Amino acid sequence: MMLTEHWRQWRRQATRGSSIVHLLIIYAHALLVNDQQPLRGSHSKYSFHYWFPQINVNHLRPLDPIRMVIQLLWLMLFKGPSELPDNTVATQSRFRRSVTHYKNKALMRYKSLRRLLLPIKRWQRRISKKTIALSAEITWAGGWVLYLTLAVILIGLGLIITIPMATGAQVIMLLAFWSVAMWVRDIPGRIPMMLMMIISITVSTRYIWWRVTHTLNWDSGLNLTLGLLLLAAELYAWTILILGYIQTAWPLQRKVAQLPADTSLWPSVDVYIPTYNEPLHVVRNTILAAQQIEWPQEKLNIYVLDDGKRADFKAFCAEVGVGYLIRPNNYHAKAGNLNHALTQTSGEYITIFDCDHIPTRSFLQLTVGWFLRDPKLALLQTPHHFFSPDPFEKNLNLFRSRPNEGELFYGLIQDGNDLWNASFFCGSCAVLKRGPLEEVGGIAVETVTEDAHTALKLHRRGYSSAYLNIPQAAGLATETLAAHIGQRMRWARGMAQIFRIDNPLRGKGLNWGQRLCYLNAMLYFLNGLPRLIFLTAPLAFLLLGSYLVFAPAIMIAAYALPHIIHANLTNSRTQGRFRNSFWAEMYETVLAWYIFRPTTVALFAPHKGKFNVTAKGGLTERSFFDWKISVPYVVLVAMSFTGLGFGIWRLAYGPEDQFLTVILNLLWVFYNLIILGGAVAVAEEARQVRVAHRIAVQRPTHVLTKGGHRYHATLVDYSEHGVALTIKYPHALAIDEVFQFTLTAGERPVSFRARVISVRDQSVGAILLLNTLEEQRNFVGATFSRADAWLGWRDADNLDQPIRSLREVVAIGLRGYQRMAKQFVPFLEPIFVHFQTLWLWLTTLLPQRPGSRGELL
Amino acid sequence: MKIIALCSATPGAGCTTIASHLVLAMQRLGRHAVVLDGDPRNQVRLHFGMDPRERDGWWIKDGEPFCFSDAAYVAAPALDAAQISAHFIPFGESSVMLEADSNYQTMVRSPKALEHGLAESAFADDAIVFITTSDQFSLLQYQALSIADEVIAVATPNPLWQLQLSRFYQTIRSTRAEHDNSFRVLVNQCRPEVRLCNDMVQLMQAEISAEVMIPLVLHQDQHVPEALATQQLVDDYQPAAQFAKEVDALALWLQAQLMDRDNG
Known part of the structure; x- marks a missing residue:
């Protein structure tokens, strides 16, 4: 009888097919799960919905079984143990136990490992205390023990980096590295992070060594020139990678130092x-x-x-x-x-x-x-x-x-x-x-x-x-993007100027850490040319048939892929919270063409050029596409498409022994196209009509109406001209009504007058009526200059999720192509719309992090 | 049983209103609470929708004097989903002069009359009894303040209050000798948009030590007299009113305070 009722309810809400599946799930659930927890509406950590966020049990779609399988595999094989709180294992049902069986094993491993790491953690804590106390002055234990250890490590690393190997051995060694990296990826703490860095450096250096010693094509002048260019770009990227690791190996995270209580000493x-x-x-x-x-x-x-x-x-x-x-x-x-x-x-x-x-x-x-x-x-x-x-x-x-x-x-x-x-x-x-x-x-x-x-x-x-x-x-x-590029051009030029005028590698007074940090900051801005080389390199083979990397495709894959994967994994660990995976490529690609010229000029003629002021506080009255800015990228896109076409032609009609090389280069071009699409998409300037930016907050306040009624309200955003409030009672304020609301500045309550300009349900928009300087000052004091005004805006759980990140970057790239199609081949636009739909649909097949809300761009 | 007495230096400061609303708010937090009207003006009942012509109350109850549980009323449940009802004990309207009443004579004879009465009433162990007091009935006020676990002095930020301050302090101190002179000051009817009011609050904060000031204030709100006119609590009249929100916050603070005290 319960079931028939349920059945009627589903039939009212959903199609017959999904109702039947629903019934089947209930059946399976009854077989597998013996607890009394209701399936529907439960959003606890162990509900079905938690582990399969992309599947809506009430509205099943045709491919949901496939999604379920993919998610299940992903959960079992890839999700780190840190997802699982360890004290709840006993309370799980049989069904879930089977899902988490492997995870629990991982968890045990993780716990014992944690115990092993305890002394290291203690040492770590001591060290970080010390570093703070000494204010950034590391005292390494000196003596011959240290040097001996260092020497042994260096010789070992040198061997690993330089020893030549057959493809099979190379693959096995790199798989071993990869599994270690995957293993420590989710273990918190700085030591595992450094381990990942060391593995990444080893793998990348091995790659570079192999590139320099084995892959240069000395046969023809053109091949050699292009090959050396690519190698130079790769050497640059490798340098930046290693300098970046050094720079971010141990963030100091300095705390506030207290002032003396006696203000006369300030x-x-x-x-x-x-x-x-x-x-x-x-x-x-x-x-x-x-x-x-x-x-x-x-x-x-x-x-x-x-x-x-x-x-x-x-x-x-x-x-x-x-x-x-x-x-x-x-x-x-x-x-x-x-x-x-x-x-x-x-x-x-x-x-x-x-x-x-x-x-x-x-x-x-x-x-x-x-x-x-x-x-x-x-x-x-x-x-x-x-x-x-x-x-x-x-x-x-x-x-x-x-x-x-x-x-x-x-x-x-x-x-x-x-x-x-x-x-x-x-x-x-x-x-x-x-x-x-x-x-x-x-x-x-x-x-x-x-x-x-x-x-x-x-x-x-x-x-x-x-x-x-x-x-x-x-x-x-x-x-605007143009202003942003202008600002970065100035920075890039300035950094290149300093590099020439006052090179941090030379001169007195700096320690090695400082030299390297400065060097990285300056080198970073020289990324224009290398980035352009990476964007065009696969075309050399696809269009010109030139072998830039003179090696069998399988070897290239065996060396280059681990290099890329480890660099990405490690960066995702070290900087994922601050920059999601794959975004750096897009940021740098947008700037590449524009900073290439000024940095080159500044390197040769450091005294040229003048200061330009970054424009701020402007309006973008209507959306427009900044084609002028994206011309270089549109050209690159056109070239890449040509290369893509040639590549496919080669795949079909070219010699068979080139097959794998063509595939590799096609993949590379494809990736470049995604990033370039993103670079084009950013040039679509969104409309910006507000003179003043609204700052989102959640702050309790109360409003006083003309009639003397006081309502509890929440300040949800503010700007220098207006505020938005939510009031539980929708009729509290009427359009055009002047009211007062109270905030605190320091410890003092301050009231402001405002006029209602919009009321929608519980949301009230109002413009401020600040007549005197005193009122304006109070308002700034109660909003922008509160001590906690900008704290907590960074989402603490903003963990990097490389898959999600890639998905987003691809979606942005597709947007760029849609925009280009609209501009150049309007009749093709519907096709791109279908592409985008197809992509969005494909992404629904991807696994999702448990507990997420199935977000898509 | 916890006894919390509310008093003020000036009439109309809001003791009765605050106590009546606190009862409901404490009930919502899961505490048994009741408000005992200790003011001959007999106004607590008006907040709970009792017929103004009804004269019943603990003061004029026949039989055993000071038997509060017999005189208690249960108000109609609140209009929100939880439907919790408040409990109150009206003072009652006597036809004779206050001083001529036999209860009064009892109180004069026995300084512990109120304490005994409360002890013998069948209140739960964890119940909170709010007693409103009035200058007009200083005998009752004196007894209430001297037995209360917590005294909340309601202050309105106006010059009048400031002038009465020292006399008022004396009153409280003289009754609180057994309790280390402890009491708390609650600012009510605050109007931050009025300069004078802000100045008075600052003056209060400067003169009264931080431990004595309750760290939240109640603001003047037109919903309060309107709710009274319709014989309801503000929670029922306008749940979005600032006053309702602030009383809830006050109840939470009080709850924490009592728990602190229980845990030493």
Whole structure:
């Protein structure tokens, strides 16, 4: 009777077919599962839905059995044991036990391994304590024991790297490496991570060694030239890989150093807000927020350094009571502006905020403590946090859902640099000590990246730098892809300039860690040419028939694939939280063509070029496609398609012994096409109509209506002009009604007036009515400059999932092709729409992480 | 049984309203709670929908004096899904003068009359009894404050309160000698949009030590008088009202406070 009822219910909701399957599942469930837990509606950790998120039991689709098999295989073979909390094993049902049988075995293994790792963990903790206490100065145990161990390890590694092997032996050895890497992948801690790095370095170096010694084609000039070019690009990538490992091997994760309780011991600080052509509405919040930084008032002086020399800025500064500095010329752009201010003020410390970076009230209290603890400290940098989406996030509609482009640098690399005492100055949101800064002649003016060069000069003088990974200010990201590319071109050129003018490998005063960190930062920006080589290399074979890698395809696969897989696995482990797999390729591809030229020019003529200001706070009134920017990529796409065509032709009619080589190159081109499609897709500039960006929050507040009713409300977003609230009672506010709401600034409640402009269900949109300066200041104090304003925005569980990541990148690539089809071959667009549907459908077959919600782009 | 007395220096500060709402909020948290009206104005009942013409109450109950459980009422269940009802004990309306009543004479004779009455009423061991008090009946106020486990002094941020402060402190201190002078101050009818009110709150925070101030405030809300006019609790009248939310928070704080005390 229960069943007939169920049956009727399903028939009302679903088709006959899915109802029958549903019944079958219930039947299977009754056979296999003996507990009384209901199948439907249970979302516990051990429900069917948890392990098979892509399958909706109520609406079964034709291929769901296949999806189930794939997911089951994937769960058993690939999912790491860290997924499973260990204390719940006993409570599982028989059905689930069979699913998790292998996982439990893995878990036992994992636990015993953990026990083995305990002493290492203890040592690790001690070391990290030590490193923090010594502020980035590692003291390695010295003596002959160390050198002997190192020598043995190096000889061993040298053997592994250089010994020639037959294909079979090579495959077996690499499989062994791979299984070790897969084994330690999910074990938390730094030691397993380093093990993965070492394996990756070994495998990659072995690959490079093989490439250099075995694969060069000396037969013809053309082949040799092209082959050497590719080898150079690969050597570059290998160098960057290893330098990257060194840089991120042990992020310091510095904590806040406390200030003395006696505020008379706190030093005086000058806050500089340099501006040139940004509108006042962008700068005013920064000024108002800077005034609310909690610091003894007589020791805090704020100066607006206006290179635009504008009357409204001067009037505003006088009105709010901050210093206003201008200079007779505009030499050396921002650096010159700051240097001029240095001569006009006298604070012991200098804090610099780009004019759109709104500081929190706690900025100085969290940062200055380190200067008092470490007298050699000359620079402390905090992350640049952006509350508006960058062009990638905006155009691909990804804001806050994936780590953004800057995440890797501010989340990981700077923290890694900090260990080697090599944190860079990033131009804003940093504190500098006046003495050392004056000693190196102020902010460096020789290059267009004055910040990194200044830090380098400070390091050369023996001063140290620090990085505190707590966002204590937030600003606007670049608005358009063109602006973003412009900014990166400047960075790339500047870094190349420093590389020439003040090479970190040469000269006095730097330790090896610092040299390598600087070297990596500079080399990284030279990635334009290598990236272009990788994008075109397979075409050399497909179009010209030239063998760049002179070796049998099977050997290439046996050497190159492990190199790529290990590099990706290790990077997914070290930086996955800060940059998902495969995204780096897209970011770099977009920039490749554009930074190639300025870096090359700067390498040969380091003194050319001038500073360009990054435009911010603009609007994109309607969506448009920036074709000008994507021309290089469209050309590359066209070439790749030609290569693809030739390749397929070769596959069909070419000599049989080339078959595998063609396949390899086709795969390579295919991958390149995906990435290039992504690069094109980003050029579609999404509409941006808001002048002010809304910042999403969840903060309790209450509103007071005209009638004196007070309602509980939640502030869900705010900007400098408006707020959005949710109120449980939908009729609390009417359109155009003026109401008041209360927030807290520090410990003080502050009320603001606002006018309702939209009401939808429980959501209320309102524009702020801030009439006086006092009200504006209070509003900034209660929102943008709260000490916790930017904390917790990074999703702590944002683990990298390479499969998901690849899926997303492919989807973005397809979007690029759809866009191109629309532009060049409009009649083909329907085909691309079908392609995309097909792809989306194919992705539903892929396994999914248990407990996820079956997300797709 | 825990006794929590509410008092204030000025009339209309909101003791009765807060106690009436706290009872329901505590019930929702799973505590047995009852509000005992100790104010001859007999207003607690109005929050629970009792007919204003009804004169019944513990003060005029025949038979054993101070037998509170006999005089207790159960209010109609709340309108939300849980349908929890509040329990209250109205004061009652006497036809004779307060001082002429035999109960009054009993209280004068026996300073522990209230304590004995509460002890003999059949309240559960873990029950919370909120007693509202009034300046008008200082004898009862005195007895309530001296036996209460927790005293909440309700303050409104206006100059009048500030002027009464020292006298009020004296009253409380004189009754709380056995309890280390302990009491808490709760700010009610706060209006953050009014400058004077903000200044008064800051003044209070400066003058009263942080341990004494309850770390949340109740805001003035038009829903409160409106709910009273319809003889309902604010929770029923307008669940989205700020006052309802704040009383819930207060109840949670109180619960934590009592648990802290129980655990030493």
